[in-house]
Amino acid sequence: MASDAIFAQLQLGISFDKQKWKKQMELFDKPAGQQVANTLTQQTAAAAAADPAGADEPAPGEGRKKKKLKTKHAAAATAAAAAADDDGISLFSRQPAGGPGTDAAAAFMDREAQVQTRDPYEEANVVRKAHRIKVSGSAPPPPLRSFAELDAKPGCSRRLLSNMAASGFTDPTPIQRQAATALLAGRELLAVAPTGSGKTLAFLLPLVMRVRALKQAEEKAAAAASTEGDEAEEEGQEVAAPAQAGGAAGKREGGGGIKAVVVSPTKELSIQTARVLKLLLPGLRLRCSVLSKSTAAGTDFSKVDVLLAQPLRLGAMAEEGKIDLSGVRLLVLDEADKLFEMGFTEQVDAVIAACSHREVVRALFSATLPEAVEGLARSVLQEPLRITVGERNTAASTVAQRLLFVGREEGKLLALRQLIGQGLRPPVLVFVSSKDRAKELHRELLYDGVHVDSIHADQSQAARQAAVDNFRLGRTWVLLATDLIGRGMDFLGVNTVVNFDFPRSTTDYIHRVGRTGRAGRSGEAVTFFMEEDAGRLRGIANVMRAAGCEVPDWMLSLKKERHHSKRKAPEADGLVTEPAANGGEQRQQRKGGKRQGGAAGGKRQGKGGRMSQQQQRPVKKAKGGES
Numbered sequence: 001m002a003s004d005a006i007f008a009q010l011q012l013g014i015s016f017d018k019q020k021w022k023k024q025m026e027l028f029d030k031p032a033g034q035q036v037a038n039t040l041t042q043q044t045a046a047a048a049a050a051d052p053a054g055a056d057e058p059a060p061g062e063g064r065k066k067k068k069l070k071t072k073h074a075a076a077a078t079a080a081a082a083a084a085d086d087d088g089i090s091l092f093s094r095q096p097a098g099g100p101g102t103d104a105a106a107a108f109m110d111r112e113a114q115v116q117t118r119d120p121y122e123e124a125n126v127v128r129k130a131h132r133i134k135v136s137g138s139a140p141p142p143p144l145r146s147f148a149e150l151d152a153k154p155g156c157s158r159r160l161l162s163n164m165a166a167s168g169f170t171d172p173t174p175i176q177r178q179a180a181t182a183l184l185a186g187r188e189l190l191a192v193a194p195t196g197s198g199k200t201l202a203f204l205l206p207l208v209m210r211v212r213a214l215k216q217a218e219e220k221a222a223a224a225a226s227t228e229g230d231e232a233e234e235e236g237q238e239v240a241a242p243a244q245a246g247g248a249a250g251k252r253e254g255g256g257g258i259k260a261v262v263v264s265p266t267k268e269l270s271i272q273t274a275r276v277l278k279l280l281l282p283g284l285r286l287r288c289s290v291l292s293k294s295t296a297a298g299t300d301f302s303k304v305d306v307l308l309a310q311p312l313r314l315g316a317m318a319e320e321g322k323i324d325l326s327g328v329r330l331l332v333l334d335e336a337d338k339l340f341e342m343g344f345t346e347q348v349d350a351v352i353a354a355c356s357h358r359e360v361v362r363a364l365f366s367a368t369l370p371e372a373v374e375g376l377a378r379s380v381l382q383e384p385l386r387i388t389v390g391e392r393n394t395a396a397s398t399v400a401q402r403l404l405f406v407g408r409e410e411g412k413l414l415a416l417r418q419l420i421g422q423g424l425r426p427p428v429l430v431f432v433s434s435k436d437r438a439k440e441l442h443r444e445l446l447y448d449g450v451h452v453d454s455i456h457a458d459q460s461q462a463a464r465q466a467a468v469d470n471f472r473l474g475r476t477w478v479l480l481a482t483d484l485i486g487r488g489m490d491f492l493g494v495n496t497v498v499n500f501d502f503p504r505s506t507t508d509y510i511h512r513v514g515r516t517g518r519a520g521r522s523g524e525a526v527t528f529f530m531e532e533d534a535g536r537l538r539g540i541a542n543v544m545r546a547a548g549c550e551v552p553d554w555m556l557s558l559k560k561e562r563h564h565s566k567r568k569a570p571e572a573d574g575l576v577t578e579p580a581a582n583g584g585e586q587r588q589q590r591k592g593g594k595r596q597g598g599a600a601g602g603k604r605q606g607k608g609g610r611m612s613q614q615q616q617r618p619v620k621k622a623k624g625g626e627s
């Protein structure tokens, strides 16, 4: 369906009384900078003396002297513009920002063709430079120039390469070029690359090769043992099978069991990683499993080669001795900075300790790696390589980011409806700060007749997965989400991300807006802000400026909030749609059942009937702190 037609349906049931909202509308009509400049400047001046550095992690350019800001950001913007104009560098070699077949694409390919030197060290550097890959650490292996180079390496096969080609993976992305060769060389890794840049395949491809190579070695050893056994039998000697010979140790040395583990912060992400892995596996005879309540009870893990899991369940099982990870040779921590946050560290430690094989290689991947977390991460790695693609802790350059001042809490819903009215491009992902806000906004938009769904921690796992699948299949055009799916989720077609509630941190912002603009495509991100968000505005403004987006200078000199993490999330009830004078009453009426049973409500409900059924599903009680 054409986006115009989709949009026409999206706005069904929405009309604005411009007279009634005159005051608020005026706010939106002014440029964002003007709207808040005065009040924020006053606020900043009042707080200036008391407000030291905030608790947020440094965004690009932060932590330096203010007077350097302008030069740095001007340089960054110029560099970004130059990159786009000059060589069209993109994370996706055949899909640069300008699109396939454009001058940018041609320039990019020319640039690749310039790699002509007989010195392998120099050649590696030329490839890295062309793809904006930075590596620190001793003796990094050269990056891949093409997937075909892998053909000769242990664990690869024509079948694997053809599975990749059939899935559209014909040219490696920058992170894949360097991370694949590093992991195949047995190097431990800290890998940081932008959202949507192909990190999943960057660890899955070497993982599959490594596991295949191990299995091939096992099969060879088993065949040799069986030949020896036959010969010994002929000579009348007793021979034990490998697993019997060494017990657990024998198993560790290659008698089956889990050989690779990928830990992700959410079940949804593990399921998504399994989807990508399954694209690589046809014909390769490897078995993978996603750890869940049911698979934990009913799976023979000695027959599983690759396990995808979340830290809480896997850590607990490892500690209780319910799963044997002693044969694991590759442990990947995806969204590593999230895994090293408070609340997960104990279980992640338990998993790391349980992966005790002497040859185990550990790799940490994320789009963001705050310095404090890097220090912690390094303490579990041995002589790691650090691979960075592009600039550290930045948003994908394929996303056009903008900020929208909404005045007060009540202005958010109006602003969202106004965006829809102006032609917001679906599919749209709207982030809110809590599950209650997701539920409330869901009700509001449902009432408007928008094809909307929501995903948050109060839903059953099945409802969450259904929300993800329906959004992927295009059945839902607006998905309301908490930060539960703020990271890692790959909805390739998302055109717009709306931060309805301001992100808790710059890191969360980078991941949220990274749900669009993936795989070299373009996307749009709109972030609503109010005066009270000023303390967290600077970090995000810096990220936007580093990506070449327009940001008023005054935002870059705002003071940071001191303890933003302790700030209360907005109340769900703040989403009033009517002015205070009559809104409460009307809203109560709607809440009281008119919406469900009333004529207008019933009519509109018809378009969103599927959603109303979903709302009636039994909900699972969420653990404290979940969103």
Ligand SMILES: Nc1ncnc2c1ncn2[C@@H]1O[C@H](COP(=O)(O)OP(=O)(O)OP(=O)(O)O)[C@@H](O)[C@H]1O
Binding pocket: 092, 168, 169, 170, 171, 172, 173, 176, 193, 194, 195, 196, 197, 198, 199, 200, 201, 366, 367, 487, 488, 489, 490, 492, 514, 515, 518, 519
């Ligand atoms: N070599 C490739 N060629 C073409 N498409 C690719 C390639 N590698 C990955 N992709 C596609 O790019 C998209 C983004 O990949 P992926 O989800 O791995 O990104 P990511 O870097 O892990 O992002 P995030 O940081 O948000 O988790 C996916 O749809 C994937 O299929």
